[in-house]
Structure formats: C-alpha cells, structure tokens
Amino acid sequence: MLALNLAEIYGVETSALNQAAKRNVKRFPDDFMFQLTRSEPDSLMS
Numbered sequence: 001m002l003a004l005n006l007a008e009i010y011g012v013e014t015s016a017l018n019q020a021a022k023r024n025v026k027r028f029p030d031d032f033m034f035q036l037t038r039s040e041p042d043s044l045m046s
Helices: 003-010 014-023 040-044
Strands: none
Touching (some): 003 014
C-alpha cells in the first residue's frame, strides 16, 4: 500500500503521514517502509 492510499484512509495529507512515520521510525519494523525510484510508481499503476 502506498503512502498516498494510507493518507487517504486516515484523512491526512501524504506529507503529514510521511513526517509522522519518520518521527516514529523506531515503532515500525525495519522492512515496513521503503522508497520507490522515479520509474517504479509507473509500473505499479496499471
């Protein structure tokens, strides 16, 4: 699930969700968050 989708579910801006996750990084498993390259989002949206 992308940050965009989670932000929509929780009714917040994507930037606010990302900022909260970065501030609380120790609360998440190591493999919970990752960042896509510029070309990867296109392959996910079909």
